[in-house]
Amino acid sequence: MAKLVSNKQVILRDYVSGRYPTESDMYVKTSNISLKVPHVQGGQGEGPCNNIVLVKNLYLSCDPMMRFLIMDTSHYKMTKYEYCTPGSPICGYGVAKVLDSSNPEFKEGDLVWGLTRWEEYSFITNTKSLIKIQHTDVPLSYYTGILGMPGKSAYAGFFEVCTPKKGEYVFVSAASGAVGQLVGQFAKLAGCYVVGSAGSKEKVDLLKNKLGFDEAFNYKEEHDLNAALKRYFPQGIDVYFENVGGDMLEAVLLNMREHGRITICGMISQYNLPEPQGIKNVMQIAFKRLHIHGFTHRDYDHIVPKYLDFVLPYIRQGKLVYVEDIVEGLENGPAALVGLFNGRNFGKQVIALAHQ
Amino acid sequence: MAKLVSNKQVILRDYVSGRYPTESDMYVKTSNISLKVPHVQGGQGEGPCNNIVLVKNLYLSCDPMMRFLIMDTSHYKMTKYEYCTPGSPICGYGVAKVLDSSNPEFKEGDLVWGLTRWEEYSFITNTKSLIKIQHTDVPLSYYTGILGMPGKSAYAGFFEVCTPKKGEYVFVSAASGAVGQLVGQFAKLAGCYVVGSAGSKEKVDLLKNKLGFDEAFNYKEEHDLNAALKRYFPQGIDVYFENVGGDMLEAVLLNMREHGRITICGMISQYNLPEPQGIKNVMQIAFKRLHIHGFTHRDYDHIVPKYLDFVLPYIRQGKLVYVEDIVEGLENGPAALVGLFNGRNFGKQVIALAHQ
Structure with a gap:
């Protein structure tokens, strides 16, 4: 033995x-x-x-x-x-x-x-x-x-579920997190305009200065998230990559463009509450003919080889930061x-x- | 003059x-x-x-x-x-x-x-x-x-947005209404199992005995909508055609099957409230990888001729009731x-x- x-x-x-x-x-x-x-x-x-x-x-x-x-x-x-x-x-x-x-x-x-x-x-x-x-x-x-579960989530969630088109307006919450920082960079690779939200000045600086987001804001400093989104997306949001839920989702629903898509990867603001917050703006889904997709990386095991072929060259060339x-x-x-x-x-x- | x-x-x-x-x-x-x-x-x-x-x-x-x-x-x-x-x-x-x-x-x-x-x-x-x-x-x-806006809504919302498959489990709320009664009958034509909810015994009888729904229930007599849906859909719901919102949507989210689809046509329970009710079960969208689609008949003017070709023979043959x-x-x-x-x-x- x-x-x-x-x-x-x-x-x-x-x-x-x-x-x-x-x-x-x-x-x-x-x-x-x-x-x-x-x-x-x-x-x-x-x-x-x-x-x-x-x-x-x-x-x-x-x-x-x-x-x-x-x-x-x-x-x-x-x-x-x-x-x-x-x-x-x-x-x-x-x-x-x-x-x-x-x-x-x-x-x-x-x-x-x-x-x-x-x-x-x-x-x-x-x-x-x-x-x-x-x-x-x-x-x-x-x-x-980037090469594991969060990378697979970002790639599948953004490219396969959001199906972004060049020139679209993309918003990512929890944008400096394991998944968000990739979604933002993928959005730039796809030719989109991308804004991220995060919870500190340092994270906002990271998004704007190191990760290539077009804009970023500290949600903790915004008293009115609806107004903040209006400022960064005067024309509205085509694609929202949802990581946080709650108040941010409420505000996003008001700022989506007609036929916009919301991909729900997670809702971290909700996980520690005694019960989840009610979302009031769900009628916007009908008014604006939105498409909302829940997804999990677990449905995308088959894309790992394709994802690695996509992401490894960018990492080696220093074109993606993690x-x-x-x-x-x-x-x-x-x-x-x-x-x-x-x-x-x-x-x-x-x-x-x-x-x- | x-x-x-x-x-x-x-x-x-x-x-x-x-x-x-x-x-x-x-x-x-x-x-x-x-x-x-x-x-x-x-x-x-x-x-x-x-x-x-x-x-x-x-x-x-x-x-x-x-x-x-x-x-x-x-x-x-x-x-x-x-x-x-x-x-x-x-x-x-x-x-x-x-x-x-x-x-x-x-x-x-x-x-x-x-x-x-x-x-x-x-x-x-x-x-x-x-x-x-x-x-x-x-x-x-x-x-x-049936031949106007509600007919177009039911046809586009069910066949084009819900994309039902034979054998799927379909739930329709406000099922005796202008749109709901058609969605239920279309679901039967598509080979689905369909249950409707309505607000009186007479409406429930209509759904079951005249409109061909497999089952129907009076939501006003159900103290626990979640339990009611569990009773009618022990295996879960594949497709929900949403006409009412509020408590029914909360209960439906708990009873959707993985990869289920919800098509939002309307939310009549919400239109007269000072402010809309918050929906707490939105995390189910991620857990179950649901697809939620808002839609309006206004995006489907082009299908009117196709819809009339589809529906008129059924009306003339008495195979659709309105x-x-x-x-x-x-x-x-x-x-x-x-x-x-x-x-x-x-x-x-x-x-x-x-x-x-």
Whole structure:
């Protein structure tokens, strides 16, 4: 039997529903783990258990969607595709190195990204989400962001769902976030006029000066979001890439052009409320003949190869920028995750555990 | 100069906003009218004024959308395509006979449907909405309903916007109304399972026993609309044809299937409120990857010939039923219009002024 090593973990204390998560909703614990895929002992099935991949986690991703993984979602009537259980490690996306595998698709030394757990080493049995990393000339952490789930979300949500046309007026909320910063840059590549909203002066400067947005504004400094949107879109909005919901969605509905499209990627302003805010301007959907599309990256696994072919050259040529906010050490994970819902992160929030 | 005849009119007293309209918001008045298109007297332009059609109104239509024509819509940021002015006759759709015309497309004796005014005789200068009636073997009043704007709305909204597939689960609210009763029957023609909601036992009976809906329920008797929809759609709703908004939309969002479509034709429950109700379940749009489409019949003028080719044979063969609630006399117009917002009408509400 392989020797045991210590395995630091971030454990979910209990489900967090209807309020902001805090660091004390999680705790750090050290367990022991054997760095070998377990074997069935004796009998007909003797040998390694089927379809298990043991990984060393390198980078863990903090994503707004994780809010749903740590809540009791029964009142949302959601079908969960992955979830955390109280007393077990937080789950989420990450980049990892395969140490051992009984799944023939993965072998020792492979680098992968996909759903893993907040611990140094993980046994992954739900291997469907794992994607082998082929390109290592770019930062590995990018596979939690521009080359991972957020990148796929931005590409599918913007190009496939929004179907933007050259010259259209595009608005992106949470525009400096993991997805928003890409949507804005994709909109410029598509020949659109793009404005982003974010929650600090520094983020607004980033959008305008580094990420190429035509305009950006700090929503926290606007008393009247409707007036702010009128200022930046006197002619109205053709495409809204929705990341925040609530008051911003209310204001956007008033400022959409006829036949405009709204793609709903997320609504981060709503995730921590006891109950979601009611949206009053829904009749605008009829008045303006709007098209609203909910989407999830999970429906777009098939576009990953096409997306990588599209995005890698831009990254290598420096034509796409990706801003990451990397904290070192698993023990800093709870603060990083909590900070996501207060807008503390500056760009894509990543936790670095090991660099290989 | 042609002799003057009396012209009974229903006049809008003042804009009605944020409350239910009442009969006293309108009054009946008798004016005089010359039954000839006016002439320019003397000078270079002498002759009939251009592009005016004088009609005798035969049937006037009561439509929920008229609520927007009699309100100050500035807070909705609506572009009005037609509106009533306080002190002038109510405007709306109707069927009329041409008595005189300076528009070469219309001549004396033609029957037309389109936007007219609530009076015995009207000069119509905005002739773009007028459509010449070619088929008179069906009731003329049908051109306010199944063969008019509501018919076009139901056909375009269901077949073009909802794009239903055989075997899908369809829900229609306000299902015994001018549009709803057609959507339900179209859904059956398309091979769908269709359930309708309405506001009385008699309407529910109509839906189930005369209009061929698979099921129907009285929303006023359901304390929990979510539970009611679960009962009728244990497997969820693929297509929702939205006519009412508010609580019904909240419940529908919880009961949509993944990738379901919602087509918003109207939201009659919201038109008389001081401000519209907030919809809390909008995150379901993302969770379930829903597609929501606002639409208006005004974008579908081009489908009228195709629609008539489709619908007339069904009417002639008795395979489509159209239920009308016809009141006689212009003086009964205000009560009929007001009744529409209380659900007093049983089927399409029409006011008959003259039968030819």
